[in-house]
Every structure is written in C-alpha cells, then in structure tokens.
Amino acid sequence: MDRWIALAKSAFMEGERVYLRPFCMADFPDFLEMTQTKENARYIFPKGLTKEQAEYLLVHDWIKEPLGKWAIVEKSTQAFLGAIRLEAFKEKKASADLAYVIRRSAWNKGYASECVRLMSQKAFEEWQLKTLRIVTHRDNKASQKVAQKAGFHHHSSFKGSDRYTHRTEWYEVFRLERPR
Known part of the structure; x- marks a missing residue:
C-alpha cells in the first residue's frame, strides 16, 4: 500500500490513555498556551510568538x-496534551523523523513515551518504514529519556543550525529500526 494512503487511514489513532487526531481550530487556545509556555517553546516553537503568529503556525504547519x-488528546478528559508529527521523510530509505511536544502541565506522566511507542508500532507495521529517528537538542534530556524509554538508541551527534533561531546547536540523534 502507498505510504501516504496508509497515513491517511491513520488520521485517528488510539493508545491506552491517549488518542491522536488531526488538529482543528478549536485547538487554538491550548496550542497558543503551549507555544507561549517558556519550557515548551524552548525547543519547538519560534520564540516570542504573537497570537496571530501562533494562529498562522497552527494553520500552516499543522492543519493545512x-x-x-x-494532536495528542487525553482519552479520559478530552484535554489537549500536545502534538506529534512525522517529518523528514526519505522515501528510498523508508525512514522518517518523529517530533513531539507535550504541554508543560502534562509532563512526567508518560504521555510522550506512550505516543512515541504507538507511532513506532504504526510506522513499522502499517506505514512500512524501516527506520525512525528522534533528533533532540543536546540539553533536552527529557526528550532523550522519552526516546530511550520507547526503545530508541543513541546513534550520533551533530552540530547544526536551529530551524527557528538559526543559532548553531549540538543535537543528539536516536534511532529505532523495524524489527526483523
């Protein structure tokens, strides 16, 4: 099956405590709060977003x-918890990067690990990917711990330009290969 058709069929996914669904404009208040929380914005979102910039980001990067x-949603309360995405697809290598952010109020509750495990299972079993990577800022120990708890192994380090600030940063790469 075509990978994009498979992804389209996975628009809604369910884990033990969360479900994943497409973003919608009703998510904007929670998305805005998440982008303006210093701890969340540090690694993921451009610094100093106005309400209009956050709305543009939500629509153009997540909804369009x-x-x-x-969007990551807690099943029991329907609360918005964060976001997760596949990016940097390499068709010939059947690989992609996995990126996620959990709002500060939901940290240290295992939601990120649950989502990464769910995405990894889908990536290998349904989307026919061979490799998943998680790339973290060197000092983002929490995301590195999530990657390791989900079975990813440290693969490499590199120095590169931050996509938003354009400052040179060190990054850590974690990989997970499809089980044979």
Missing part, C-alpha cells in the same frame, strides 16, 4: 497539510 501530524 495534516498527513503525518496529530
């Missing part, structure tokens, strides 16, 4: 082209 992008 929804395949491979999901």
Whole structure:
C-alpha cells in the first residue's frame, strides 16, 4: 500500500490513555498556551510568538497539510496534551523523523513515551518504514529519556543550525529500526 494512503487511514489513532487526531481550530487556545509556555517553546516553537503568529503556525504547519501530524488528546478528559508529527521523510530509505511536544502541565506522566511507542508500532507495521529517528537538542534530556524509554538508541551527534533561531546547536540523534 502507498505510504501516504496508509497515513491517511491513520488520521485517528488510539493508545491506552491517549488518542491522536488531526488538529482543528478549536485547538487554538491550548496550542497558543503551549507555544507561549517558556519550557515548551524552548525547543519547538519560534520564540516570542504573537497570537496571530501562533494562529498562522497552527494553520500552516499543522492543519493545512495534516498527513503525518496529530494532536495528542487525553482519552479520559478530552484535554489537549500536545502534538506529534512525522517529518523528514526519505522515501528510498523508508525512514522518517518523529517530533513531539507535550504541554508543560502534562509532563512526567508518560504521555510522550506512550505516543512515541504507538507511532513506532504504526510506522513499522502499517506505514512500512524501516527506520525512525528522534533528533533532540543536546540539553533536552527529557526528550532523550522519552526516546530511550520507547526503545530508541543513541546513534550520533551533530552540530547544526536551529530551524527557528538559526543559532548553531549540538543535537543528539536516536534511532529505532523495524524489527526483523
């Protein structure tokens, strides 16, 4: 099956405590709060977003082209917890990067690990990917711990330009290969 068709069929996914669904404009108040929380914005979102910039980001980065992008919602309360996405697809290598952010109020509750495990299972079993990577800022120990708890192994380090600040940063790469 075509990978994009498979992704389209996975628009809604369910884990033990969360479900993943496409973003919608009703998510904007929670998305805005998440982008303006210093701890969340540090690694993921451009610094100093106005309300209008956050709305533009939500629509153009998450809603307009929804395949491979999901809002994370807690099943029991329907609360918005964060976002997860596949990016940097390499068709010939059947690989992609996995990126996620959990709002500060939901940290240290296992939601990120649950989502990464769910995405990894889908990536290998349904989307026919061979490799998943998680790239973290060197000092983002929490995301590195999430990657390791989900079975990813440290693969490499590199120095590169931050996509938003354009400052040179050190990054850590974690990889997970499809089980044979």
